[in-house]
Amino acid sequence: MSSREADATTGAARDADLADAGGTTDTVRRPRAAASGTLRLLGNELATLFTRWRTWAMxxxxxxxxxxxxxxxxxxxxxxxxxxxxxxxxxxxxxxFVGIAAMTVAIPLFLPLTIGVTAGDAIAGEASHGTLRYLLIAPAGRIRLLVVKYLAAAAFCLAGTLTVVVLGTLVGWLLFPIGPVTLLSGDEIPVGEGLLRFLAVAAYVAVSLLGLSAIGLFLSTLTTVPIGAMAATSILAVVSQIVGAIPQLEALHPWLFTDRWLDFADLLRSPPVWDSFAANALLQGAYVLVFGTLAITRFVTRDVLS
Structure with missing residues (x-):
């Protein structure tokens, strides 16, 4: 082989190596760029949600x-x-116990109402304001936008439950004597452990609201009128609880997304019963999967740019 042919062979091999390296780099960069874009979009969505007067009013x-x-x-x-x-x-x-008592009051109506407003407004609100098409042209991507909107609603679920439990604990601390927490099983635990149990209750209730958030997000993709999706989400929460209170419909109770909302009491036993937490998470996960799929199916075929 002549020196020219050897140089040509070496150059071709070097170009091939560079091409392979470039292809590998692009393959690595694409997922990183997508993840970075999703996190940036989520950060913007959370900032928008928690700087609204409506959010702070709720x-x-x-x-x-x-x-x-x-x-x-x-x-x-x-x-x-x-x-x-x-x-x-x-x-x-x-x-x-002020925080826990307040939670039992907030679960049936007040928390579902605020979740209905947040999730129901997710897509319908953007459509009514004319900003949805610009979000998709950005490009955010339809599925990515739905995921971000849902994660923002989930963040509000946690913020709402923490507000009730944490502020309730502080109010009780100021107005009443505090001491070791007597559990439902009759055992007493130190104040510190009691506070951790109450935070676990807040997490339990936040998980309980994830299914409702998915329902609200799906309803939000069906309309450009936010108040309709908000009202429908809140009404469904009330109807589900009414059905859950009718003994003759007992066969339906395990399938209702509200069925395990009040089972957080199992976390206030000694030892805590985590089976309810797991069963509730599984139930809510099923609703997230079903209504998340419906939301994606509806949204990816929806004409929002005309």
């Missing part, structure tokens, strides 16, 4: 629940045993 309304309960019990001097919401009669003996 969190403020949730915050009023433990405040009003604490003040009412403080003025009235307690509650008769067995009357009123669960844990209400334990507040005067231990103020840490």
């Amino acid at each position: 969190l403020g309304a949730l915050a009023l629940i433990p405040i009003l309960i604490g003040i009412a019990i403080r003025i009235a001097g307690g509650s008769s045993a067995g009357r009123g919401p669960a844990f209400l009669d334990q507040i005067t003996g231990n103020g840490l």
